[in-house]
Amino acid sequence: MHAWPASEVPALPGKGRDLRIHDTATGGRVTLAPGPVARIYVCGITPYDATHMGHAATYNAFDLVQRVWLDTKRQVHYVQNVTDVDDPLLERAIRDGIDWVGLAERETALFREDMTALRMLPPQHYIGAVEAIPGIVPLVERLRDSGAAYELEGDIYFSVDADPHFGQVSNYTTELMRHLSAERGGDPDRPGKKNPLDPMLWMAAREGEPSWDGASLGPGRPGWHIECVAIALDHLGMGFDVQGGGSDLIFPHHEMGASHAQTLTGEFPMAKAYVHAGMVALDGEKMSKSRGNLVFVSKLRRDGVDPAAIRLALLSHRYRDDWEWTDQVLQDAVERLGRWRAAVSRPDGPSADALVEELREALSDDLDTPTALAAVDRWAALQxxxxxxxxxxxxLVSRAVDALLGVAL
Structure with a gap:
């Protein structure tokens, strides 16, 4: 599966700072000092609908991580998946009377267009769950054969008790884990499971649903968590720098994925930092496909909104914060973009050397974009x-805003 074209990232004088970022697993900030190549895995979309502001806010956060690393003169190895077969996708296809493969391809193509318009840097490896199945099956077999997984009516479940570090990503209580498991695709109440929290690794073929050859597992399709583990281990290995996604992925997805990988390899941790973006709300509720309270990037673009303004709207909030999308948020971003573009259109202006360092400091400080935007505002006011x-x-201001914030002036 191909990603989207990369926009050029301007080189800036000097060198950026190492990133200090909030790690969900420890509950505090960690300083990331990767080697020459920084490694990041960000969980991708389930393509049954268009890119909404919640998606955009998440991918914007991890685009900033890449830009901070690039400014330190490192290379970045970025991997992202596409969950192109899963229950929500199949259910939407049935509801709309369309082929699930065509639905996935259509929405993935639209996602690529939105990411290109927003100047999100693409992953080096963009992998669909379906194409990853040949690498998933052997991992499930290894877990089963080692006793870390078991069969239940043809399905294969991972035993969370097999990982002594289970629970150390989210640090949630068992009660909360069970609640979130039921809410987010798990089946804690299924009879016969060794532990209600045990997640499915391989779903045996169901009538009327797609399935693939699972070798000794029998025909079926992979569970959600093992998909990302197989892709991450294949392309990044253990101990990569950042596992990223929205805060709704802390449990069960990132917790379970870490346990799968740690049990398979005997190494800990799967990632050096677990980084999560906040949720975006509309009309007082989290923006989600199930609720239908969505603001789509593609719809805004069709309405003539400059993608740079959309990006500035996202940047006006700290990535870890939950916040609400409003017309005023967008209007403020449109006006800010106009002020900045007017300021850089002049032939000269106040020195920008200090501004570049302010941007670097703000972004290295847990991606503090409101402070970064305020610094550019001050320069524009002086101008x-x-x-x-x-x-x-x-x-220099134009290049710095492009390189570090991804906004083309």
Whole structure:
């Protein structure tokens, strides 16, 4: 599966700072100091509907992580999956009377278009669950054969008790885990499971649903968590720098994925930092496909909204915070974009050297985008007041905003 085209990232004078970021597993900030190549895995979409602001906010956060790393002169190895077969996708296809493969391809293509418009840097490996199945089956077999998984009426379940570190990503109580498991695709009340929290690794073929050859597992399709584990281990290995996604993936997805990988390899941890973006609400409720309270990137683009303004709207909130999308948020971003573009269109202006360092410091401090935006606002205000004669400043500001914030002026 191919990703989307990469926008050029301008090189800036000097060198960026190492990223200090909040790690869900420890509950505090960690300083990430990768080697020459930083490794990041971000969980992708289940393509049964278009990209909404919640998606955009998540991928914007991890695009910033990449940009901070690139500014430190590192390379970035970024991997993202597409869950192109799963219950929600199949249910939507049945509801709409369309082929599930065509639905997945259509919505994945639209996602690519939205990511391109928003100048999100693409992954080096963009892998669909279906194409990953040949690598998933042997992992499930290994877990089963080692006693870390078991069969229940043809389905294969992972035993969470097989991982001594289970629970150390979310640090949630068992009661909360069970509640979230039921809410987010698990089946804690299924009779016969060794532990109500045990997640499915391989679902035996169901009548009327797609299935694939599972070798000794029998025909079926993979569970959600093992999909990402197989892709991450194949392309990044254990101990990669950041496992990323929305905060709704902390449990069960990232918790279970970590346990799968740690049990398979005997190594701990799967990732050096577990980083999660906050949820975006509309009309007081989390924006989600199930609720239908969505603002789509593609719809805004069709309505003529500049993608740079959409990105500025996302950047106006700290990535870890939950926040609400409103017309005012977008209007403020449109006005800010206009001020910035007017400021960099002049032939000279106040020196921008200090601004570049302010941006670097803000972003290295747990991706503090509101502080970064405020710094550019101050420079633009000085420019409007006629506060300088440095003919290199407007160009440097434009390159810095592009390189570090992903906003083209």
């Amino acid at each position: 409007t007041a006629g506060g300088g004669t440095d003919d290199s400043a407007p160009g």
